[in-house]
Amino acid sequence: MALEFRLMLFVIFILASLVIVLITAAIPAQYFWIKLPLGIVAIALNVLAVSTRYFTYLYEPLTRMKKRTIVIDDGEPYIMAPSGNAIVRREKEKVFATVFVKIPVYSSATEMEDQEKLDFAVAFSKMLSIMKEPFRITTQLYVLNKDEYVDKIRARLNDVQDKYNTMLEKEAQAGQQDKGVAPPGSNRLRGELTMWKNMLENVNRARGHSLSSFAAISATGGTEEEAINLALMKGDELASGISATYGIAAGIATNSEILELIEPEKNIPVANVSQSILEKSAGMS
Amino acid sequence: MDEEGLAYIGLTSMVMIALVLTAGSYGAFSIVILALGLLAIVVNVTINYADFIIFPLFTRIFGITTVPASKYRIPKSQDVIIKYVNGIYYATGYLTGNVYSYVFTSEQTQDDQTVLAGAMEKWERIVMNADFPFKMNVVAVPQGVQQYRDEIDGQRGYLEFQLSREVNGSNPNQMVVQELQRKLGVLQAKMDRISAGERPLNTIIYIESTAVGISEKEAVDNLSTQLSQLQTLFNSFDLSISRVIGRELYYLNVLNYRVFSEAELGKIFQVQR
Numbered sequence: 001m002a003l004e005f006r007l008m009l010f011v012i013f014i015l016a017s018l019v020i021v022l023i024t025a026a027i028p029a030q031y032f033w034i035k036l037p038l039g040i041v042a043i044a045l046n047v048l049a050v051s052t053r054y055f056t057y058l059y060e061p062l063t064r065m066k067k068r069t070i071v072i073d074d075g076e077p078y079i080m081a082p083s084g085n086a087i088v089r090r091e092k093e094k095v096f097a098t099v100f101v102k103i104p105v106y107s108s109a110t111e112m113e114d115q116e117k118l119d120f121a122v123a124f125s126k127m128l129s130i131m132k133e134p135f136r137i138t139t140q141l142y143v144l145n146k147d148e149y150v151d152k153i154r155a156r157l158n159d160v161q162d163k164y165n166t167m168l169e170k171e172a173q174a175g176q177q178d179k180g181v182a183p184p185g186s187n188r189l190r191g192e193l194t195m196w197k198n199m200l201e202n203v204n205r206a207r208g209h210s211l212s213s214f215a216a217i218s219a220t221g222g223t224e225e226e227a228i229n230l231a232l233m234k235g236d237e238l239a240s241g242i243s244a245t246y247g248i249a250a251g252i253a254t255n256s257e258i259l260e261l262i263e264p265e266k267n268i269p270v271a272n273v274s275q276s277i278l279e280k281s282a283g284m285s
Numbered sequence: 286m287d288e289e290g291l292a293y294i295g296l297t298s299m300v301m302i303a304l305v306l307t308a309g310s311y312g313a314f315s316i317v318i319l320a321l322g323l324l325a326i327v328v329n330v331t332i333n334y335a336d337f338i339i340f341p342l343f344t345r346i347f348g349i350t351t352v353p354a355s356k357y358r359i360p361k362s363q364d365v366i367i368k369y370v371n372g373i374y375y376a377t378g379y380l381t382g383n384v385y386s387y388v389f390t391s392e393q394t395q396d397d398q399t400v401l402a403g404a405m406e407k408w409e410r411i412v413m414n415a416d417f418p419f420k421m422n423v424v425a426v427p428q429g430v431q432q433y434r435d436e437i438d439g440q441r442g443y444l445e446f447q448l449s450r451e452v453n454g455s456n457p458n459q460m461v462v463q464e465l466q467r468k469l470g471v472l473q474a475k476m477d478r479i480s481a482g483e484r485p486l487n488t489i490i491y492i493e494s495t496a497v498g499i500s501e502k503e504a505v506d507n508l509s510t511q512l513s514q515l516q517t518l519f520n521s522f523d524l525s526i527s528r529v530i531g532r533e534l535y536y537l538n539v540l541n542y543r544v545f546s547e548a549e550l551g552k553i554f555q556v557q558r
Contacts (some may be wrong), residue, residue, distance in 0.1 A: 014296055018300045025416055029311070035314075043301070044303070049297055050328075050332045051295050068348050069349070075354065076354065078542045112405070115407075120405060127481060129424065129484040129486045134424060134547055136424045137423045138422045139420070140418065209416075218543040255436075264368055264375035268418055268497050
């Protein structure tokens with residue numbers, strides 16, 4: 001439909017340009033003050049005709065332009081489907097739903113033989129041709145939300161610390177420490193405590209990155225429900241194809257998983273941004 | 286050159302040539318009309334084949350920014366999309382590159398296989414060396430089998446005609462004959478793969494990265510550094526990567542939320558075959 005509209009505009013502009021050129025050619029030379037602006041209009045229409053090939057998406061917003069800002073869309077770029085397993089985007093009267101398929105591949109080239117590497121690469125190229133319609137495969141490196149991770153480790157550390165303290169108190173009460181023999185339970189807890197302390201230290205020191213892969217496929221429909229159902233059907237087909245190609249369990253991404261794939265602020269959590277700003281200012285001072 | 290582009294250029298140029306030919310009737314302004322008509326032809330060709338030059342030039346001159354959606358903004362440079370959330374600027378930019386073209390070639394040699402097997406290690410090295418978020422995207426655009434077969438048949442017929450003309454000529458050039466035979470071999474291999482059930486495929490490959498900053502300038506500067514680093518890192522794949530500027534930037538952002546149809550992709554992007 002958009003393509004037809006584009007061609008229709010092209011025909012209108014090119015015909016208008018041609019008609020004006022012919023009219024100006026017929027006007028006698030002494031009326032050059034009429035001919036010149038008409039000629040310029042013909043040239044402008046001619047350039048507009050070519051621009052219809054790529055820039056029709058800007059035509060309508062251009063008419064609403066305010067203060068040198070072209071607003072193509074002032075709404076949210078998408079909304080999450082009520083079921084949380086797809087996103088919905090409206091473009092004029094059309095509704096598009098997109099489903100994201102998680103691809104849990106944990107293989108590394110370092111642990112593969114040459115033939116396995118080749119097989120993996122060939123499987124990738126085969127995976128690209130499993131659907132009859134376009135889809136996108138993405139591998140993304142994103143920054144982990146360290147705060148969340150650190151909180152988990154800290155909670156675990158506190159838990160173990162409490163258990164260790166309780167055990168020490170019990171041991172002291174039982175007079176076991178006087179005998180100079182540490183019971184196996186406290187040794188294990190001490191070891192676990194050291195492990196969590198080391199982990200917390202390492203996590204605080206290192207940058208946390210994670211790698212994930214996913215595929216995305218879209219469907220269009222007359223209503224949101226129709227588009228979502230069609231997209232989910234295609235998503236399931238895609239997931240089955242990917243699972244069969246790589247021998248993995250690919251599944252449909254939901255809610256927060258989808259947001260991590262499309263929202264930039266989920267790729268770089270605010271906590272990490274503040275930390276990097278602090279690091280920078282510390283480096284400068 | 287694509288047929289559609291030729292049609293656009295051909296039709297608009299004819300109108301401009303008509304204008305240029307009648308420029309003499311503009312009296313004192315003949316030169317002005319002549320110059321503007323010729324300039325329009327140049328601008329039209331540039332819009333058709335290099336709109337990434339004309340469009341940002343236009344937005345820079347007139348200081349135009351674009352708002353693709355709520356909270357997003359494309360500044361007049363047209364090379365970055367900025368999102369402003371919770372007092373932080375997130376700048377996203379894109380690179381395009383023909384990374385895996387050799388995966389889809391039909392004439393696989395031992396060398397190609399070595400390159401293919403080495404691609405994984407190169408990829409892992411890139412991931413290990415990149416200290417910032419980025420996405421590597423491959424859009425698979427499957428083609429209709431019959432249409433692809435017809436295309437191959439057409440190409441094969443033309444090559445066979447060239448080959449027979451060369452062979453039956455008075456002084457056949459062995460180099461040309463060999464080259465034509467090689468090309469025919471590639472087409473046959475493609476046909477064999479289609480017959481074996483493989484679906485013909487076009488691809489669009491692009492890399493996306495996001496940088497943050499407490500000011501827009503900081504985020505954009507950080508992004509430029511990241512994209513330069515990615516360009517260097519992906520050089521190990523021996524390919525030319527270029528930054529996406531202009532119209533395609535907007536569409537790549539939309540691609541985050543929906544995958545375009547085959548017809549739309551063919552019109553918007555340069556699809557790799």
